[in-house]
Amino acid sequence: MVQVRVNEGVLEGERVDNDYGGSFYSFKGIPYAQPPVGDLRFKAPKPPKAWDGVRSAKEFGPKCYQNDLFMNTGIVGEEDCLYLNVYTPEIKPDKPLPVMFWIHGGGFFCGSGNDDLYGPEFLIRHGVILVTINYRVDVLGFLCLDTEDIPGNAGMKDQVQALRWVNKNIASFGGDPNNITIFGESAGGGSVSYHLISPMSKGLFKRAIAQSGASTSPWAQAVEPRERALALARSLGFYSEDDKELYEFFKNQPKESIVSIPVAPTFSEAFRGGLEINFTVVNEKKFGDNERFFYGDMLDAVSNGVHEGVEIMTGTTTEEGLIIFxxxxxxxxxxxxxxxxxxxxxxxxxxxxxxxxxxxxxxREFRKFYFKDQVNIPDDWDKWMNFVSMQMFGYPTMQWVRHCAKDKKHKLYVYKFSCKSKRNMIAVLRGLTEMLGDRQVTSHADDIAYLFNPKLMKLKVDTASEEFKLIERVSTLWTNFAKYGNPTPDDSLGAKWAPYTLEKQEYLDIGNKLKAGTAPDAEETQFWDKLYEKYVL
Structure with missing residues (x-):
């Protein structure tokens, strides 16, 4: 039995033996906000209420209500879902421990902080505290009417509230509130890059790691959010466009009615097909004294508004685009x-x-560059994958990096992730083994299994294996950054990772070996630059 006192009361967690060496203390299902139900649906979260006696922290809280398309589990979760988990190697260390605050991915429509994907066993061995969180997703987290009642970004404000709770309480678990690193992958990576420019997040963290996601990604910025909300209402048989009537309608809809419904505000979008992210982060309008998570011009914010003094690490995998196949x-x-x-x-x-x-x-210019104007079906799947990798992840990340690097106030590390082993499971889970044949790939989200122990996949690994050496190397890079602001503070990993500059464009290839390089994806990036200058900017 192990107990800690936080602002709201006493929590009872448990000591857990780590299969990969040592032990740690686990505290699960900690409420960081009041349940966002009833009149609090779609609203910014409220701080949690105190409890009497001792609260058990041995079970995960419910996932936020969602249709988990990535894990194919169907509809799961509850609206009462704003819980976080804390894993710590020591409750009373000699010196407060660095804190790593994980924001899960899932396209802003699914996911949780539970250990089905994010087991703490690898990172916790490196003397850091790990915090994982739930936040509202899909309609319940990101519906926006551009009104005071439903201004949008509720899920992002959940993340801010969780960060505020950690800042106030992590010392009780042995953590250092002045040394918090936020990190996340996919929508979590996009979230991280938003926190770097959000006025609500300023001062809540010291370092940031954005994996396979940026606020500049097309899926991370809502397009016409009110039109999307109106399209959702119409799909449910409600045709009024009156703000108050819409609010009452959405507030009182059963959760089962409004989550995971195809929404297309335009005729052409209805026929696009593929995986569409309908509800995501919005450029928030001002209403009275409400706190806005994000507003203004995106590229200007990245160029001039990244929180001063925050150290940053970001990158992508080599075959990101496989996730849509x-x-x-x-x-x-x-x-x-x-x-x-x-x-x-x-x-x-x-x-x-x-x-x-x-x-x-x-x-046509994209098609000529990637396919030489001749699309062979199905042999050219890899060319389409290369295009999607750049469209959804690679080019937006490099846009973000180069704009952030302009003011030279931030130490910024850039990587390409190319590790290959049996832990690269995304292609298998997506049913792509026949298409890939013998080709080894590092898909979107394949980096997760080198940082976390995903219980759902049962990927037990021998500590004497080459796989475990890769896990150790990757988790060391991440935790070194969290501890020191430098992923390679010495020569122990066999490579030195230089910070990115616009002049040299330094990066690290994180593969089965570490290899320093310059100008990642240079030819493709230059091509995309020219097209954006010609048609977009």
Missing amino acids: GDLEVTKKLLESARAFPESFISKQLAFTVPLNQQLKMG
Whole structure:
């Protein structure tokens, strides 16, 4: 039995033996906010209420209500879901421990901080405290009417509230509130890059790691959020556009009615197909004295508004785009669209800002660059993957990096992740083994299994194996950054990772060996730059 006192009361956790050496203390299902139900649905979270006696912290809290399309578990979770988990190697260390605050991915429509994907066993061995959180997703987390009642970004404000709770309470678990590193992958990585420019997040963390996600990514910025909300209402048979009537309608809808419903505010989008993220982060409007999570021009904010003094690490995997592929038939349909319709190369975000005639021209240039104008089905799946990798992850990340690097006030580390082992499971889970054949890949989200012990996948690893050496190397890079602000403070990993500069564009290839380089994806990035200058900027 182990107990700690936080501001709201006493928590009872447990000591856990670590299969990979030592032990740690686990505190699960800690409420960091009041349940966002009833009149609090769609609202910014309220601080949690105190409890009497001792609260058990031995079970995870419910996941936030969602349709988990990535894990194929269907509808799971509850609206009462704002809980976090704390794992610490020591309750009373000689010196307060660095804190790593994990923000899960899942496209802003699914995911949780539970150990089905994010077991703490690897990171905790390095003398850091790990915090994982739930936050509202999909409609319940990101619906926006551009009104005071539903201004949007509720899920992001959950993350801020969790950070505020950690700042106030982590010392009780042996943590240093002045040394918090936020990190996340995919939507979690996009979240991290938003926190770097959000006025609500300023001063709540010291360092940040954005994995495979940036606020500049097309899926991380809502396009016409009110129109999307109106389209959702229409799909449910409600046609009023009165603000108060809409608020009452959405507030009183059963949660089962409003989550995971296809929403297309335009005719063309309804026929795009593929995985669309309907509800995400919005550029918030001002209402009275409400706190806004994000507002203003994105690229200007990244160029001039990143919180001063915060150290940053960011990068992508080598085959990010595989995450959108399904079986061979799905792949064929993607390629058929690429062959038939040039505008299929245009993201939903650009489709709202670039005129259709320009979309056609831009799409043809993309097709010529990636396919040499000849799309072979299904053999050219890898060319489509390369395009999607840059569209959704690679180019937005490099946009973000280069704008952030302009003011030279931030130490910034850039990587490409290319580790390959049996831990690279995404292609298998997506049913891509037939398509890939013998080719080894590092898909979107394959980096997670080198940092976390995903209980759901049962990837037990021998501590004497080459796989475990990779896990140790990757987790050392991440925890070194959290401890020192430098992933390679000495020569023990066999490579020195130089901070990124616009002049040299330094980065580290994190593969089965570490390799320093310059100008990642240079040819593709230059091509995308020219197209954006020509058609977008």
